[in-house]
Amino acid sequence: MVLVVMSATLATFLRGQLAGLIPEIDDILIAVWAGLFASLFLAAARYLMASRPLQADELTEGLVKDIGLDKWEYISQAAKEHGADGDLLRAIILAEVQQRPRWFRRLERAKGLVFRAGTYGIAQIAASKPISDKESVDRLAESFAGYVVPRTGDHWESVAALRERLMRHNPDAAHIDRITLMYELLGGFTIADDYELTDEE
Structure with missing residues (x-):
């Protein structure tokens, strides 16, 4: 009890000098969210690393x-409406x-109730506020409208492009x-022989 009183008294006298050391409430909330996401990501990463490798199918x-079969x-x-490559849109969304995953996207939407701007939906589209999965697909399809992946037969002409x-x-x-x-995997096309994947993960 004595320590509590002494601490309160000391804090009262020094509050002006310590004001610069105490962060704003918005900064505290951002730090809490960042810590939560980092913890969940680490837990998920450990689980995935411990799991056996999955086959393509x-x-x-x-x-x-x-994702959900309907989406x-x-x-x-959406690809048809915007003249986009359906396999490319699906590949982007799968990645x-x-x-x-769904549980993480739900957390993003919850975060969006406080900190509005972010990436949302199964297509992870940047938006000023949370958007639905289908709206994210529409925006992705619109951004790739008319784009055709250059290819010849079963090979891409330019992976770099x-x-x-x-x-x-x-x-x-x-x-x-x-x-x-x-x-x-989706389109049955082979990566060009002179193309090597990066080592980044």
Whole structure:
């Protein structure tokens, strides 16, 4: 009790001098959210590293289940409406969902109630406030409207050109590796012989 009284008295006398050391409430909330996301990401990473490697079919099946069959089918509709490559949109979304599963996207939406701007939906589209999964698909399809992946037969003519275009969606090289591999898996196209994946993860 004596310590509490002494601490309160000391804090009263020194509050002016200590004001600069006490962060604003917004900064505290941001730090709490950052810590929460970091903890959850670490837990998920440990779980994935401990799990056995998934086969391609198992991987896509699990990701499609996470997305939801109705939204998976909606991607084709959005691609058709905007003249976009459906397989490319699906590859982007599979890679995004692999990085941010449903439980993580729910946390992002909850965070969006306080800190509005962020990336949202299964397509992880930047927005000034939370948007729905289908709206994120629509915006992704619109951003890739009219884009055709250059290819000849079962080979892409220019992987570099595809990667350059994907950079506008997400500049992370390792993430683009995941997208191109998903696209190969979905479309049955082979990565050019002179192309090597980056070592980044």
